[in-house]
Amino acid sequence: GQQVMQIPQYQHVQEGEDFTTYCNSSTTLSNIQWYKQRPGGHPVFLIQLVKSGEVKKQKRLTFQFGEAKKNSSLHITATQTTDVGTYFCAGYSNYQLIWGAGTKLIIKP
Amino acid sequence: GAVVSQHPSWVICKSGTSVKIECRSLDFQATTMFWYRQFPKQSLMLMATSNEGSKATYEQGVEKDKFLINHASLTLSTLTVTSAHPEDSSFYICSASRQGPGLAGGPLSSYEQYFGPGTRLTVT
Numbered sequence: 001g002q003q004v005m006q007i008p009q010y011q012h013v014q015e016g017e018d019f020t021t022y023c024n025s026s027t028t029l030s031n032i033q034w035y036k037q038r039p040g041g042h043p044v045f046l047i048q049l050v051k052s053g054e055v056k057k058q059k060r061l062t063f064q065f066g067e068a069k070k071n072s073s074l075h076i077t078a079t080q081t082t083d084v085g086t087y088f089c090a091g092y093s094n095y096q097l098i099w100g101a102g103t104k105l106i107i108k109p
Numbered sequence: 110g111a112v113v114s115q116h117p118s119w120v121i122c123k124s125g126t127s128v129k130i131e132c133r134s135l136d137f138q139a140t141t142m143f144w145y146r147q148f149p150k151q152s153l154m155l156m157a158t159s160n161e162g163s164k165a166t167y168e169q170g171v172e173k174d175k176f177l178i179n180h181a182s183l184t185l186s187t188l189t190v191t192s193a194h195p196e197d198s199s200f201y202i203c204s205a206s207r208q209g210p211g212l213a214g215g216p217l218s219s220y221e222q223y224f225g226p227g228t229r230l231t232v233t
Contacts, residue, residue, distance in 0.1 A: 042227050043222075043224050045222065048221060088152065097222075099153050099154075100152065101152040
């Protein structure tokens with residue numbers, strides 16, 4: 001079946017370091033969405049990418065959609081404690097939204 | 110805008126009883142509502158998709174007779190866990206999306222989902 005693989009599962013960073021999570025789909029996606037879930041909270045929509053090769057920025061967050069529309073990444077520059085949480089990608093294909101497993105961002109004390 | 114509420118936020122019930130969870134879109138009409146289950150430290154698992162006025166579409170492996178979904182109006186969907194057992198204990202999250210024109214001129218469209226705060230179900 002259709003799958004979206006997301007890596008890594010966890011990433012420990014020092015505050016101020018960068019963070020990146022990657023999603024790869026087994027099929028071409030119509031679009032890809034990114035969500036953030038804070039510990040104990042529910043997922044919150046961040047952004048949707050639609051076009052091949054699209055790059056969007058939200059302050060310190062940079063989202064990319066691959067040329068083949070099968071992969072995507074989220075990069076956070078200079079992480080802050082407020083960035084802590086799990087970041088999910090969700091790719092839309094064949095009328096289905098397929099979720100990645102999420103990458104948990106952990107700030108080292 | 111785009112607020113989704115869920116009730117109750119937590120519930121404890123005895124094995125064999127049924128529990129109903131409500132999901133409401135407060136300030137918009139939700140054409141489609143989704144029900145997810147989330148186990149600790151794991152991703153969301155889509156259980157079913159429901160469109161207003163029609164039967165829900167269940168994901169493979171989800172028992173439709175156990176997890177009854179009703180989407181009676183554009184602002185309300187309910188999930189009833191029937192004859193609950195301890196293994197049904199989990200975090201249940203609903204989300205709602207609203208319809209609009211397709212993006213980038215394509216025939217397919219998907220819209221961001223607005224999530225409810227979730228319901229923690231514990232079956233004893």
